[in-house]
Amino acid sequence: MGLEMESMAAAIGVSVLVLRFLLCFVATIPVSFIWRLVPSPPAKHLYAFASGALLSYLSFGFSSNLHFLVPMLLGYASMVFARNHCGIITFILGFGYLIGCHVFYMSGDAWKEGGIDATGALMVLTLKVISCAINYNDGVLKEEGLRESQKKNRLIKLPSLIEYFGYCLCCGSHFAGPVYEMKDYLDWTKGKGIWSRSEKGPSPSPYGATIRALLQAAFCMALYVYLVPQFPLSRFTEPIYQEWGFWKRLSYQYMSGFTARWKYYFIWSISEASIILSGLGFSGWTESSLPKPGWDRAKNVDIIGVEFAKSSVQLPLVWNIQVSTWLRHYVYERLVKPGKKAGFFQLLATQTVSAVWHGLYPGYIIFFVQSALMIAGSRAIYRWQQDVPPTMDVVKKILVFINFAYTVLVLNYSCVGFIVLSLHETLASYGSVHFIGTIVPIALILLSYVIKPPRPAKSKARKEDVDLSKRNHANNEPEGSCGRLENSNPLAVQTDVAGNKFVSVNFTVELSGTSFNFTLERQFGGLRFV
Numbered sequence: 419m420g421l422e423m424e425s426m427a428a429a430i431g432v433s434v435l436v437l438r439f440l441l442c443f444v445a446t447i448p449v450s451f452i453w454r455l456v457p458s459p460p461a462k463h464l465y466a467f468a469s470g471a472l473l474s475y476l477s478f479g480f481s482s483n484l485h486f487l488v489p490m491l492l493g494y495a496s497m498v499f500a501r502n503h504c505g506i507i508t509f510i511l512g513f514g515y516l517i518g519c520h521v522f523y524m525s526g527d528a529w530k531e532g533g534i535d536a537t538g539a540l541m542v543l544t545l546k547v548i549s550c551a552i553n554y555n556d557g558v559l560k561e562e563g564l565r566e567s568q569k570k571n572r573l574i575k576l577p578s579l580i581e582y583f584g585y586c587l588c589c590g591s592h593f594a595g596p597v598y599e600m601k602d603y604l605d606w607t608k609g610k611g612i613w614s615r616s617e618k619g620p621s622p623s624p625y626g627a628t629i630r631a632l633l634q635a636a637f638c639m640a641l642y643v644y645l646v647p648q649f650p651l652s653r654f655t656e657p658i659y660q661e662w663g664f665w666k667r668l669s670y671q672y673m674s675g676f677t678a679r680w681k682y683y684f685i686w687s688i689s690e691a692s693i694i695l696s697g698l699g700f701s702g703w704t705e706s707s708l709p710k711p712g713w714d715r716a717k718n719v720d721i722i723g724v725e726f727a728k729s730s731v732q733l734p735l736v737w738n739i740q741v742s743t744w745l746r747h748y749v750y751e752r753l754v755k756p757g758k759k760a761g762f763f764q765l766l767a768t769q770t771v772s773a774v775w776h777g778l779y780p781g782y783i784i785f786f787v788q789s790a791l792m793i794a795g796s797r798a799i800y801r802w803q804q805d806v807p808p809t810m811d812v813v814k815k816i817l818v819f820i821n822f823a824y825t826v827l828v829l830n831y832s833c834v835g836f837i838v839l840s841l842h843e844t845l846a847s848y849g850s851v852h853f854i855g856t857i858v859p860i861a862l863i864l865l866s867y868v869i870k871p872p873r874p875a876k877s878k879a880r881k882e883d884v885d886l887s888k889r890n891h892a893n894n895e896p897e898g899s900c901g902r903l904e905n906s907n908p909l910a911v912q913t914d915v916a917g918n919k920f921v922s923v924n925f926t927v928e929l930s931g932t933s934f935n936f937t938l939e940r941q942f943g944g945l946r947f948v
Contacts, residue, residue, distance in 0.1 A: 731796050
């Protein structure tokens with residue numbers, strides 16, 4: 419068996435460890451199909467947990483399950499003993515343990531050399547454990563102050579231990595995601611919510627969507643295997659790379675990033691097929707006259723959306739979709755104070771969390787800082803684009819193209835750091851193209867403070883109305899040498915017979931014992947005394 423594995427691995431150009439992982443990863447598809455045949459929710463939870471643990475053991479060895487148990491048990495204990503703070507406790511402990519494993523194993527070096535370990539699966543598992551704890555924490559909060567995502571995902575009741583374990587390791591879904599919510603997992607296993615039988619008929623068939631995902635996976639792998647020998651990462655350190663001109667080096671960086679992405683497209687397509695086949699990938703019926711089933715819950719990437727993104731802002735919506743959603747719900751939105759808008763700080767903090775989640779290599783940190791700059795620069799272009807009047811359609815189209823070209827340039831420039839990882843190689847590759855992908859976003863951000871789209875100014879009439887309203891809320895004006903001013907009715911918006919709107923206020927001025935009554939009407943377009 420060992421010789422057969424070695425010959426198979428050599429035939430496709432990977433290590434035995436990677437081949438073993440790939441076989442177990444593909445095995446999640448039949449494992450997910452069998453889940454559909456398990457009769458009762460408790461049995462489904464047990465099967466989900468046992469199959470996931472077995473696949474982990476076959477892929478990474480027995481120690482992998484011990485590593486998985488640490489954040490799982492810490493998260494569950496925090497929910498049992500400290501519900502009011504279990505979210506932040508699990509966040510700190512979960513990320514703390516993950517960072518410790520990143521430091522100990524330094525998996526990035528192993529992955530570059532063809533090795534593999536359990537830290538990739540631990541990354542996905544950590545997000546699932548944290549979101550479960552945060553949602554259980556949200557269950558004690560008043561619903562009025564919660565966002566829609568919090569209302570949808572919060573947990574009122576503590577999941578049982580077998581439900582929790584089944585959720586964490588479900589059929590090997592922790593290998594590469596997608597990340598999903600505990601509430602969705604529970605509804606799925608119990609046949610509730612969108613998984614309940616309704617007037618729209620029986621549960622939708624997953625087979626067509628599964629086959630599409632598998633065909634996509636096959637195409638992605640074939641293209642990746644073809645491109646890798648053409649654009650090896652080792653080329654960045656070879657003398658020939660330094661002999662090339664600026665544009666050729668920039669083009670090679672583009673092709674390196676383009677090539678690397680197809681590996682992720684393949685992995686996510688396999689995981690999508692597995693989740694769809696189990697039924698968990700079902701996301702509801704369309705609202706059309708002939709309702710069709712959607713399978714977006716399992717979708718982790720939109721390949722066309724990534725490669726032809728018109729703006730960098732779109733990338734988190736089409737790349738690693740479920741992790742991006744997790745970061746938005748559990749980091750980005752929770753850093754925004756009530757009544758305030760998110761800014762660059764929230765964006766940078768979210769990208770930093772994403773970088774630490776991936777690992778502590780300088781290339782990861784630099785890539786995600788670059789991502790924050792890239793998105794901020796793209797937002798500046800978009801604001802200018804939106805400010806172009808409709809009569810200048812050509813200018814707007816030019817700005818749309820500039821935003822697209824900017825996204826392609828900076829994305830693939832930044833990708834080099836993500837794939838070479840080391841500080842020296844990252845800075846050397848960036849420097850070989852004069853740091854263009856760093857300078858351009860910073861220049862756009864600074865320029866956005868100089869060229870600001872005009873804000874819709876408050877009209878002078880509106881300002882006067884506001885000032886008048888403020889004065890009207892006072893009980894009495896202070897007494898002065900001329901007498902006393904009293905307001906006799908509240909400020910109100912009225913409409914005359916001609917349909918003109920106006921506000922009116924009655925007041926009395928008392929001078930030396932004589933009262934003078936006035937009505938001040940502020941018409942939208944004029945001022946008059948009556």
